[in-house]
Amino acid sequence: MYRTELYCEQGYVAGRILFYLLQVFAAVTGKKNQERPLSAAAGQSEKSDVAHITPETAEKAEQLLGIYGSQLLRFSYSYLHNMADAEDILQETMIRFVQTQPVFENAAHEKAWLFRVAANLSKNRIDYNRLRDTDELEEELAAKDRQDLSYVWEAVRQLPVRYREVIHLFYYEGYSTAEIAQILAEKEATVRSHLNRGRSRLKDILKEAYDFEE
Amino acid sequence: MTLKNKYEEAMDHVKMTDEMQARIMTGVRNAQGKAAGGRSGEFRGHIHISRNTRMIITFAAVAAAALLVVSVTGIPGNRVVPEQAGSQAGTADSSMDQAVWSVTECADIGELSEKAGYTVKEPDADTFGFKGAVKSYLAYPDGLAEIEYTADDGSTAIYRMSPGEEDNSGDYNSYDAVSQINVNGTSVALKGNGSIYVLAIWTDGSYAYSLGIPKGEGQEIWQKAVSSVTGK
Numbered sequence: 001m002y003r004t005e006l007y008c009e010q011g012y013v014a015g016r017i018l019f020y021l022l023q024v025f026a027a028v029t030g031k032k033n034q035e036r037p038l039s040a041a042a043g044q045s046e047k048s049d050v051a052h053i054t055p056e057t058a059e060k061a062e063q064l065l066g067i068y069g070s071q072l073l074r075f076s077y078s079y080l081h082n083m084a085d086a087e088d089i090l091q092e093t094m095i096r097f098v099q100t101q102p103v104f105e106n107a108a109h110e111k112a113w114l115f116r117v118a119a120n121l122s123k124n125r126i127d128y129n130r131l132r133d134t135d136e137l138e139e140e141l142a143a144k145d146r147q148d149l150s151y152v153w154e155a156v157r158q159l160p161v162r163y164r165e166v167i168h169l170f171y172y173e174g175y176s177t178a179e180i181a182q183i184l185a186e187k188e189a190t191v192r193s194h195l196n197r198g199r200s201r202l203k204d205i206l207k208e209a210y211d212f213e214e
Numbered sequence: 215m216t217l218k219n220k221y222e223e224a225m226d227h228v229k230m231t232d233e234m235q236a237r238i239m240t241g242v243r244n245a246q247g248k249a250a251g252g253r254s255g256e257f258r259g260h261i262h263i264s265r266n267t268r269m270i271i272t273f274a275a276v277a278a279a280a281l282l283v284v285s286v287t288g289i290p291g292n293r294v295v296p297e298q299a300g301s302q303a304g305t306a307d308s309s310m311d312q313a314v315w316s317v318t319e320c321a322d323i324g325e326l327s328e329k330a331g332y333t334v335k336e337p338d339a340d341t342f343g344f345k346g347a348v349k350s351y352l353a354y355p356d357g358l359a360e361i362e363y364t365a366d367d368g369s370t371a372i373y374r375m376s377p378g379e380e381d382n383s384g385d386y387n388s389y390d391a392v393s394q395i396n397v398n399g400t401s402v403a404l405k406g407n408g409s410i411y412v413l414a415i416w417t418d419g420s421y422a423y424s425l426g427i428p429k430g431e432g433q434e435i436w437q438k439a440v441s442s443v444t445g446k
Contacts, residue, residue, distance in 0.1 A: 053243065061242050069230035069238075077228045090230070091238040095245040140227050149224040152217050171218050172225055190319065197350075197364060204369055204428050206217070 057098045065094055068111060071173065072118045078168040079122035081157060083136045089125065093118045115173075116183045119165060126161060155205045163198030166191055320351040326361070329353035332421070334375050338442035339363055342427060342435055344371050358382060372426045379417040383424035389413070397437055398444040404436055414440055 076089035104110040141150035347363040358376040389405040404411040410430035
């Protein structure tokens with residue numbers, strides 16, 4: 001399987017250890033970074049230098065999660081092939097939303113923003129993901145005896161990430177190459193090129209079984 | 215049913231469950247600061263730990279930080295790109311640019327070498343059946359140089375060169391056949407099935423190389439292909 005990315009498992013492990021240790025350390029040593037539940041009643045709040053997430057923002061996040069959650073999860077899964085990681089990316093995407101509270105022109109802009117954040121977060125995570133190779137989708141399709149689906153997933157999974165993301169957005173989400181270019185911050189010509197090369201690579205892998213609509 | 219439909223049906227199996235949605239919202243509500251990472255909200259409330267334990271934790275945190283620094287800066291092939299924190303009150307477009315992951319498409323081998331920071335040795339595509347193929351030159355952030363060949367019939371080949379000796383092929387499949395051949399004094403690992411190989415991996419001590427040809431080739435072709443690099 002070709003990946004266009006390498007990985008740094010050591011960095012990942014060290015990073016996670018550091019992350020958890022710092023959280024434990026923060027809990028041990030003081031209240032400064034204490035997390036603050038949204039529902040904290042007045043008068044119970046502790047002094048914090050962390051921005052408070054308003055109920056409105058959380059409500060909006062929940063609404064967006066309900067609308068786009070599964071789509072973003074699939075998109076992240078298409079990068080990471082692992083449900084736990086895809087869920088992490090989905091959560092981080094929503095956290096970015098409540099932290100930045102971006103202003104959108106319309107629903108399409110809103111969705112594109114979420115996809116772009118999820119794409120960037122996913123790509124940054126791919127590198128140290130090599131050993132976490134549990135592919136729940138592959139397992140589920142095998143358990144359901146759907147080899148016809150699992151071999152398509154397997155073929156797409158083998159694509160380099162720059163092709164895979166375009167294939168997913170084009171075929172699954174139905175985005176145009178211009179829209180994909182916006183989401184991935186690429187030139188449209190680059191997206192078209194990646195789409196064509198992705199198709200070529202799929203033809204290479206699937207041979208006569210290839211019949212993606214073009 | 216087309217492959218598009220099959221891909222859609224396969225991906226439809228990936229769904230956000232109610233439990234997952236609840237977990238995510240708990241994490242979102244507990245999010246703190248800008249540096250959100252992993253599953254937030256796993257550590258809440260006070261934990262009573264002795265002074266000695268605090269010292270151990272502090273030491274462990276410092277050690278982990280040191281390990282992290284070594285990992286990020288000292289290991290070839292690492293492509294962890296730090297994320298830029300999004301602006302707290304930024305516009306939607308500016309906040310979308312909070313994470314960076316870029317591959318640069320280069321015009322030719324000269325530009326690829328320039329971007330990679332070393333002279334990239336280009337194989338002779340004629341030797342492995344890709345004469346006249348369309349070539350894409352890609353430079354990755356950590357110095358990995360890639361040349362992708364796409365032939366008229368749609369078949370592809372991928373050549374990679376990177377600093378260090380670690381396998382840079384990105385091909386982690388298991389193959390029935392793994393052979394070692396000697397090309398101009400360099401030991402080259404060939405991987406494939408039966409007498410047809412799809413991947414060659416080698417190193418000259420300073421750089422790692424790989425050439426992948428998914429359609430597969432016999433050993434003689436691989437010998438010539440690798441020789442076109444090692445003979446330079």
